Amino acid sequence: MTAIISVERLDKSFGNHAALREVGFEIASGEMVTLIGPSGSGKSTLLRHLIGLTRADRQSHGHVRVLDRDVQRQGRLVGARREQRRRAGYIFQQFNLVGRLSVLTNVLIGHLGAMPRWRALTGRFTQHERDLALRALERVGIVGLAHQRANTLSGGQMQRVAIARALVQEAEVIFADEPIASLDPRSAREVMEILQRINREDGRTIVVTLHQVDVARRYCRRAIALKQGRLYYDGPIEGLTDSRLQALYENAGLDELESRQPDHRMAAPLHAVG
Amino acid sequence: MQSASSLDMQARAGKRSWTTLLGWAVAAGVLGWAWQGAEMAPGLLVSNAGNMATLAADFVPPTFGSLDHYIDQMLVTIQIAIWGTLLAVLFAIPFGLLSSDNLAPWWINQPVRRLMDACRAINELVFAMLFVVAVGLGPFAGTMALFVHTTGVLAKLFSEAVEATDAGPMEGVRVTGAGRLEEIIFGLIPQVLPLWISVSLYRFESNIRSATVLGMVGGGGIGVSLWETMRGFQYTETATIMLVIIVAVTLLDMASQRVRKRFI
Numbered sequence: 001m002t003a004i005i006s007v008e009r010l011d012k013s014f015g016n017h018a019a020l021r022e023v024g025f026e027i028a029s030g031e032m033v034t035l036i037g038p039s040g041s042g043k044s045t046l047l048r049h050l051i052g053l054t055r056a057d058r059q060s061h062g063h064v065r066v067l068d069r070d071v072q073r074q075g076r077l078v079g080a081r082r083e084q085r086r087r088a089g090y091i092f093q094q095f096n097l098v099g100r101l102s103v104l105t106n107v108l109i110g111h112l113g114a115m116p117r118w119r120a121l122t123g124r125f126t127q128h129e130r131d132l133a134l135r136a137l138e139r140v141g142i143v144g145l146a147h148q149r150a151n152t153l154s155g156g157q158m159q160r161v162a163i164a165r166a167l168v169q170e171a172e173v174i175f176a177d178e179p180i181a182s183l184d185p186r187s188a189r190e191v192m193e194i195l196q197r198i199n200r201e202d203g204r205t206i207v208v209t210l211h212q213v214d215v216a217r218r219y220c221r222r223a224i225a226l227k228q229g230r231l232y233y234d235g236p237i238e239g240l241t242d243s244r245l246q247a248l249y250e251n252a253g254l255d256e257l258e259s260r261q262p263d264h265r266m267a268a269p270l271h272a273v274g
Numbered sequence: 275m276q277s278a279s280s281l282d283m284q285a286r287a288g289k290r291s292w293t294t295l296l297g298w299a300v301a302a303g304v305l306g307w308a309w310q311g312a313e314m315a316p317g318l319l320v321s322n323a324g325n326m327a328t329l330a331a332d333f334v335p336p337t338f339g340s341l342d343h344y345i346d347q348m349l350v351t352i353q354i355a356i357w358g359t360l361l362a363v364l365f366a367i368p369f370g371l372l373s374s375d376n377l378a379p380w381w382i383n384q385p386v387r388r389l390m391d392a393c394r395a396i397n398e399l400v401f402a403m404l405f406v407v408a409v410g411l412g413p414f415a416g417t418m419a420l421f422v423h424t425t426g427v428l429a430k431l432f433s434e435a436v437e438a439t440d441a442g443p444m445e446g447v448r449v450t451g452a453g454r455l456e457e458i459i460f461g462l463i464p465q466v467l468p469l470w471i472s473v474s475l476y477r478f479e480s481n482i483r484s485a486t487v488l489g490m491v492g493g494g495g496i497g498v499s500l501w502e503t504m505r506g507f508q509y510t511e512t513a514t515i516m517l518v519i520i521v522a523v524t525l526l527d528m529a530s531q532r533v534r535k536r537f538i
Binding site for chain 1: 442443445446447448449450451452453455456459460461464465467
């Protein structure tokens with residue numbers, strides 16, 4: 001089991017607030033790991049560090065390595081060629097599609113990093129690339145929407161487009177930041193199932209931040225829990241016992257406590273259909 | 275405690291009304307100061323009404339003998355506006371992107387902004403005079419003048435649109451491994467394009483109006499005839515020219531607004 005993601009001593013502060021403190025862990029190829037913790041615990045910030053959207057503190061010893069390349073080291077992003085960067089993909093809570101472009105074009109954007117520069121800049125996609133994109137849309141179940149504008153879609157559909165974009169990207173590692181937090185329960189379940197299939201069938205490594213423990217238990221075998229920016233737990237999801245969770249979520253907001261109860265909100269539809 | 279805090283509030287309310295009053299006084303002062311400077315004398319409009327009537331009478335009836343020539347000149351004016359605006363749009367795109375603080379670091383965006391300020395601060399007529407010296411009398415000087423001034427205006431408006439965009443779609447493109455330029459082309463441009471088209475067309479309308487006077491300083495177009503007939507006291511000819519300008523500007527404004535509405 002060789003690590004394809006390794007994080008060492010990551011520190012990040014926003015002003016005087018320490019968002020991450022000495023966070024470190026390793027993830028092996030093919031794992032599906034959840035990053036869990038109450039809101040404000042730093043899990044989204046941590047995930048942004050892994051793809052290089054956020055830099056660690058300058059005076060820290062932080063080091064992030066993904067797929068044999070340094071993403072950042074001591075608060076400096078390490079540049080990389082497009083072919084290297086596209087090996088890791090990212091899915092956002094707010095989808096981050098380009099609303100005025102068609103669904104198909106949004107998916108094709110996932111292929112930009114693999115195209116010759118002049119074709120990428122002029123947006124000339126070949127028929128083969130279009131077929132790739134259509135196949136990805138078929139896989140996430142919305143091929144019928146290919147020619148609609150992205151901003152006409154529902155949240156669940158948008159998140160599927162974002163996943164199709166990561167599929168076309170052929171990312172070996174997919175980071176998903178609260179992918180279901182803005183979705184209704186049914187869409188949330190479908191999106192989690194798609195991610196699980198990508199992990200199982202394609203062997204992609206997936207790191208997903210969640211704040212509902214019941215969802216994490218259902219889809220992920222390993223959990224990394226953060227509390228107030230520090231690593232609180234790293235191990236099998238079963239190891240997150242009720243007493244540990246109690247401690248993890250103490251002082252957290254009321255909504256966090258509620259969504260942790262298995263019988264509430266997310267949980268009911270998830271179990272009913274599964 | 276309570277009475278103390280209510281006293282405090284009263285004091286604050288009193289302070290606020292005092293500053294409001296001061297604000298009004300300053301505003302009134304500025305208006306009076308400007309009135310003097312502009313030598314405002316509405317009375318003259320009444321007492322000199324006779325003079326104006328005499329002058330106005332000189333303009334009628336408009337003579338249409340040289341109408342063809344004036345229409346040709348108006349077309350040249352429109353041609354000046356078309357190229358002046360198009361070149362400005364092409365240059366305003368990179369300058370606008372470079373002066374946006376969400377795309378370029380301060381040591382790039384500040385100098386570019388100052389350069390654009392300079393282009394904008396100096397009127398087209400002044401640029402036209404400079405270009406007449408450089409490239410000689412004629413429409414090309416006028417085109418260059420419109421181009422430089424409009425670049426300054428559009429770069430500012432373009433960059434304001436860029437700074438108001440959502441960073442999400444650009445991050446969405448970035449994480450696919452695409453380069454910085456792809457990020458701008460696919461993540462940013464689609465967001466700002468409707469507004470860019472709209473302000474460019476608006477500037478085209480206003481450039482047609484500006485181009486009608488460029489000829490006065492040798493920049494070509496209908497302004498040449500306008501200036502010559504006025505200096506020669508051929509006011510009936512001037513009236514014809516003004517009619518040609520009014521008709522052309524109205525038609526083009528209407529056409530451009532129609533196109534603009536499709537993009538908003």
